[in-house]
Amino acid sequence: MSLSNLIDDWSRYRKGREEGGFHDYEHMWGMSIDLNKCIGCNACSVACYAENNLAVVGKEKFEKGQGMHWLRVERYWDEPDLGEERTSEFQQHGASFLPMMCQQCNAATCEPVCPVAATYHTPDGLNAQVYNRCIGSRYCSNNCPFRLRYFNFWSYYEDSWPAPLQMQLNPDISVRDMGVMEKCTFCVQRIRTVKDTARMEDRKVRDGEVQTACSQTCPTGAIEFGDMLGMYDPESGVAETRVTKMWRKHQVELGKTKQNKQTPDMRGYRVFEFLNTDPCVMYLDRVREV
Amino acid sequence: MSFSKIKRRDFLKIMGWGGVGATLVGCDLPTTVTLEEGKEKVVSYLMPEEYVIPGVGVWYASTCQQCPSGCGIHGRVREGRVLKLEGNPASSVNKGRLCQMGQASLQAHYNPDRISKPKIRRGSSLVDATWEEAYGLIAEKTANISGSKFAWMTGSISGHQSVLLQAYLESIGSGNHFVHETINNAVWAKVSQDMLGDSNPRIRLDKAQSVLSFGADFLGTWGSPLHFSTEYAKFRTSPRGILIQVEPNMTLTGANADLWVASRPGSEGALALGIANQLVSKHGLSMSGLPGSVQSLIRSYTLDETVTATGVDADRIADIATTLKRRSPSVVLAGASAQGHEHGYQCVAAAMVLNVILGNIGKTIESNGEFAYASMAPVSGNTQSLVSFSQAAADKRFDVAFFSGVNPVYTAPKSLGLKESLANIPFKVVFSHFNDETTAMADVVLPLASAEEDWGTHVAPYQAGVGEISIQQPLMEPLSTETRGFGDIVLTLLKKRKESAYEGFADYYAYLRNAFSTIPAEHKNGASDDQFWADVLAAGLIDVGVKEASLKVKGVEFDMPKEMGNSSAMVLAPSARLGFWDGRHANLPWLQEAPDQISKVVWDSWAELHPSTAKKIGVKEGDMVKIASASGEINVKVYIYKGVHPDVIAVPLGQGHDAGFSRYAKDRGVNSLSILDAKVDRMTGELALYSTNVKVTKAAKTDDVLVRFGGSETQVGRKLVSTIPADVYERTEGGDHVA
Amino acid sequence: MSVLQHLPLGRFIEAASRGSRQTKQTVQVSFIVMLLMAAMALFSANVNAEVPNAVPPEGTYSGIHVEQPIEFPHDTHADINEINCMYCHTYARRSKVAGIPPTSKCMGCHSVIATDKPRIQKLTEYWENKQPPLWNKVHDVPDFVHFTHEKHIKRFVIDNEDLEVENVSEVCAFCHGEVKKMTVADKVKPLTMGFCQRCHQANDGPSDCWHCHK
CATH class of the missing domain: 3.40.50.740 (Rossmann fold)
Known part of the structure; x- marks a missing residue:
């Protein structure tokens, strides 16, 4: 039964944390984003629109902050302090780009506040959003420290996909209607397809078999996606995936509020790690010649 | 602590079980809203191929037509509809990757405003x-x-x-x-043809240890942007190359530079010659192979002379020269903002001269060979x-x-x-x-x-x-x-x-x-x-x-007009972006809603101004300015930031379509190309896009506001994007190519 | 509509997952075809066989009767002539959707069989006009439901070693009722979440929300 099941999953995870960090998940999908390679070109964001039936809301609604970009590329300017209250005349080190999507927190702050359990943790380690269950209380979005949940304030279908644009809609994922919260799912429909295929062939999912739309399109290959379960459960038989290697190399571990790195200069970090939401997305420092 | 946790969990469990009964009752009520039994038609295939199965996507290879780069694509087709495009990994151009314009190609195909009849x-x-x-x-x-x-x-x-x-x-x-x-690099092609005997040389970003780019937006609009993006990833992997970008307003490439230098449009050639002078006089590099007139031109661009001609700090010029010498092999590129002048050829030629002096020809600039079928x-x-x-x-x-x-x-x-x-x-x-x-x-x-x-x-x-x-x-x-x-x-x-x-x-x-x-x-x-x-x-x-073909350096004589760099009139920069390209993609809603990479503006045109210039004119972000050239004027809202030269007002291309170019582009923004002077590069006849002097004045505000992607302009002390110095990166990841 | 009827030109590269599922499938398909042939040869009168290793879902439903362009007699095919469900509905074991068989499949037999019947003449007309019939949907689940036929067939048919292959229709009947006693199919099972959920519980199916909701 769904509700008992998700409560069970949740308790299992909490219990796992108390007992040393591991819990019996099927997969643990994770990501690594190299800001040294990210050029801020927006390809990932548009790929996400194409893959996930994201509504185009138009200028007026965008102004009100109702844009539905599950994956947004944030751009920050430096404030170089030259001393004596002077700042640089130009942005001489360029911009800082940050692709931001749902961080799929293991201790997600959005999950416990949902009054109808429409958002919960799956045995894949994903932070799920069940659209037909959602009643639109928006508590989850209020509780998300990353502001990565997007609410359907309107019914966008007619305006966003005038015929024949609706023919492009991906049938593997529903078109959300008014009153429903939505967010990045790590392209769960792709995960599902690959898992189904693997199950039909009686084998395990291979590394690199699931690619999210953003990681597949990324012009510089800055985004890596894969199963990280092998890192936490060597017994699971999940081989060391590319993304696991990245996390290990950069000495970032799940389930920690503060990383204790042997090589403190390794670039991996998680945004707002100190909030203890335990995100599954690791960023690698931007590098600049100074 | 743990006691309260258990209690909380038990409470939830109890609540959960309570909820289950209710849930099940709800679950047996048939949904009435979304079922289409008896209403929806189901069409079978007539005679499908064995591999066509309803519900299973099939991938077909094709070629992207969104810009002239010619990237290979795969299209996912299900039930006879194409749903998603990806890059074709077999293509040497894009190696399985795709840019936002390529992704949005589907919206050109399914666009509700396509013409369907002659x-x-x-x-x-x-x-x-x-x-x-x-x-x-x-x-x-x-x-x-x-x-x-x-x-x-x-x-x-x-x-x-x-x-x-x-x-x-x-x-x-x-x-x-x-x-x-x-959007072209015709002047670069002509200079390469004249000086190297090949109009389309191969740029080895993967081999280069430093790149000096005069307005060549190779990650956005120059050459083959997606290809260079894949090469850029190699360039930035240890040993990490350094990127120096010189341009009047920040492009996508500029936003990724280690050092971004603002240049007054037209002064790029002088700056290149000044750097050449430093390389020769301070670092002992040889000018042999260059014609005597060019050698004396370089000699004339002493540090003081270059500072006067370009307005760039003497230290900075010396630094760039030192970096290029130290971080060899290097590569010097020139693009839109360097070529868009009446002396555009000379500016690009001066950049190419740097490649010759630095010994890059044959190292980071090679021949691409010649395509065998001329027709x-x-x-x-x-x-x-x-x-x-x-x-x-x-x-x-x-x-x-x-x-x-x-x-x-x-x-x-x-x-x-x-x-x-x-x-x-x-x-x-x-x-x-x-x-x-x-x-x-x-x-x-x-x-x-x-x-x-x-x-x-x-x-x-x-x-x-x-x-x-x-x-x-x-x-x-x-x-x-x-x-x-x-x-x-x-x-x-x-x-x-x-x-x-x-x-x-x-x-x-x-x-x-x-x-x-x-x-x-x-x-x-x-x-x-x-x-x-x-x-x-x-x-x-x-x-x-x-x-097979090889490059051969030929001596090409050129001069450099001295007065170009130091006038104080405002110059209009019609900057091109990966997105709307030359305006052809303004009818694609995904690209209208995708914030501009630099200014983060959506669904609109904007003018980029330096804070000091904005102060002079008396405008703040979102205010309207009137930009008047000899051939017309446009009114546009401003975005203020420090990525633009104070003498420049940049209005990126794309909007301002006036003939009902689809519902998405209609009545939106301005076309900065429209008010450019009809000046051309004297050597190639190319339009001098970055040489129109304009008068910028404050104009009355309208109800139409400038909409930008939300959030703060800086990180306000939060560790969102963390940055480390390159030497730390080399120390920890140097020589490690796993990533 | 016309776009949905034809195939895109060109050549297959790889299946959706870009995995190597083709080879495996071909093996499976030929294996099943062999089984089917064996089943058809081995005449069996066992019409109400139980499905081993499975608990059928409970629930009935009385849906509206949906008219079809051709009154396709499932009873003639599946009951009288004992053609296995999977002979025509081949997609069910290969895809999430069972799909309507392609018109070419009908014509495979009916270019010679029963060509004097009005229904077959109507079918032939469609075939010759290169226009497949527009069928009306009978079994539908809401857009937010991800249901996959292939995994259910795998669980109850392919992996079910005790199942006699001629009894496949009993598995189909879990959700579609006794179609072999109908002419055109009617919806006789509720296909609600409760209906699915009870079966999942009884047969140890997954109970994670995101397994079935998209």
Whole structure:
């Protein structure tokens, strides 16, 4: 039964944390984003629109902050302090780009506040959003420290996909209607397809078999996606995936509020790690010649 | 602590079980809203291939047509609809990657505002017509035309479309093929041709340890952006190269630079010569191989002289020279903002001289080889063709003109008078997917099949040492029965002129199919004809190799006008972006809603101003300014930041379409190309896009606001994007190529 | 509509997952075809066989009767002539959707069999006009439901070693009722979440929300 099941999953995870960090998940999908390679070109964001039936809301609604970009590329300017209250005349080190999507927190702050359990943790380690269950209380979005949940304030279908644009809609994922919260799912429909295929062939999912739309399109290959379960459960038989290697190399571990790195200069970090939401997305420092 | 946790969990469990009963009752109520039993139609296949299964996506290879780069793509097709595009990993151009314009290609295909019927002018309006009528009219108007009276303007073109187009021009006896692209690197190509003997040299970003780029936005709009993005990733992997970008306003490449230097438009050449002077005088590099006049030109650009000419700090100039020397091999590039001047050739030549002095030729700048089949080789567009076409039209030299893959009425500055002189051409045929500024002037509009519906072959203009012919194949049945592929139209036109030569080809597909069966056996790997064709379609491309070639440095003399760098008038920068490109993609809603990479503006035009200039004019973000040039004025909202030279106002391209170019682009923003002066580069005839002086004044605010992607401009102390110095990176990850 | 009826031109590259599922499938398909042939040869009168290793879902439903362009007699095919469900509905074991068989499949037999019947003449007309019939949907689940036929067939048919292959229709009947006693199919099972959920519980199916909701 769904509700008992998700409560069970949740308790299992909490219990796992108390007992040393591991819990019996099927997969643990994770990501690594190299800001040294990210050029801020927006390809990932548009790929996400194409893959996930994201509504185009138009200028007026965008102004009100109702844009539905599950994956947004944030751009920050430096404030170089030259001393004596002077700042640089130009942005001489360029911009800082940050692709931001749902961080799929293991201790997600959005999950416990949902009054109808429409958002919960799956045995894949994903932070799920069940659209037909959602009643639109928006508590989850209020509780998300990353502001990565997007609410359907309107019914966008007619305006966003005038015929024949609706023919492009991906049938593997529903078109959300008014009153429903939505967010990045790590392209769960792709995960599902690959898992189904693997199950039909009686084998395990291979590394690199699931690619999210953003990681597949990324012009510089800055985004890596894969199963990280092998890192936490060597017994699971999940081989060391590319993304696991990245996390290990950069000495970032799940389930920690503060990383204790042997090589403190390794670039991996998680945004707002100190909030203890335990995100599954690791960023690698931007590098600049100074 | 743990006690309270358990309690909480138990509580939830109890609540959970309580909820379950209720849930189950709800679960047995049939949904009434979304079920379509008895209402929805289910269509079966008639006779599908074995691999076509409803519910399972099939991937077909094709070629992206969103810009001239020629990236290979895979299209995911399900139930006869193409749903998603990805890069083709086999393509050497994009290596499986795709940019936002490529992703949005689907919205051009499924666009609700596509033209679906041929149109013929009756009086002042265009009315729907049949293809027979349109072809009949074209045949009538071209029946006895003399070759010199006929012209065809296209965008960059290659492959068999180019072969057919040339055949058509030949059948008329015309040599008037104008190839126009606003975003080009024509001056770079000319300088490379003159100085290295190759117009399209290979840039080895992967080998370079430093890149100095004078406005070459190679991650956004210069050369083959997606290809260079994949190379950039290698450039930035240890040993990490350093990127120095010199430009009037920040491009995507500039935003990724280690050092971004603002330059006054036109001073790039002087800065390059000043750096050359430093390299020679301070670092002992040799100028041999350069003509005496260039050597003395370099000697004249002493540090003081360069500072005066460019306004760039002396330390900075010396630093750049030192970095280039120390971080060898380097590569120096020049793009739009360096070439867009009356002395654009000289600016680019000065940058190329740096490559010669630094010894980059043969190291980071190599030959790409020569594509073996000249008739299919890519012909890259430029703006010189636009200028000469406008002149010829003004001189009433043409009776019939065809336009395909271009929108010159939008891209031509008003000062060229193209729109007016088009009236001098009695019969104009426009091949187009959409109503735009040029179709509005047409006598016949031919609706084209979309890139996802058409056949074609393409040879990417920039290929890293390979000679790939990339296949464009339909990813689905045409949405409208009344659109035709470009190749099909040209073939039909050709049949009307030379029936005997082309009667054997039922359609363009048959023509292509035949062309591939005549490919030399050495490329077929012993496969049968049908198998070979099937293999090519599956791979999406075939590498036919290139003829080996090498670069040879030739001495080219040039001068550098001294006064260019230090005037104080404001200059308009019509900056191009990966997104709307030259304005052709403003009708794609995904790209309108995708925030601009730098300013994060959506659904609008904006002008970029430096804070000091904004203060002088008295405007803040979102205020309206009037930008007036000799040939017109535009009103546009401002975005203020420190990525633009104080003497520059940058208005990126894309918006300001006026002819109902789809519901998404309608009445939106301004077209900064429209008010440019008709100045050209004296050596190449290219439009000098970055040399229009303008007067900027505050204008009255309107109700229309500037909408930008939310959030703060800086990180306000939060660790969102953390940055580390390159030496730390080298220390921890140096020599480690796992990532 | 016309776009949905035809195939895109060109050649297959790889299946959706870009995995190597083709080879495996071909093996499976030929294996099943062999089984089917064996089943058809081995005449069996066992019409109400139980499905081993499975608990059928509970629930009935009385849906509206949906008219079809051709009154396709499931009873003639599946009951009288004992053609296995999976002979025509081949997609069910290969895809999430069972799909309507392609018109070419009908014509495979009916270019010679029963060509004098009006229904077959109507079918032939569709075939000759290269227009497949537009069928009306009978079994539908809401858009937010991800249901996959292939995994259910795998669980109850392919992996179910005790199942006699001629009894496949009993598995189909879990959700579609006794179609072999109908002419055109009617919806006789509720296909609600409760219906699915009870079966999942009884047969140890997954109970994670995101397994079935998209």
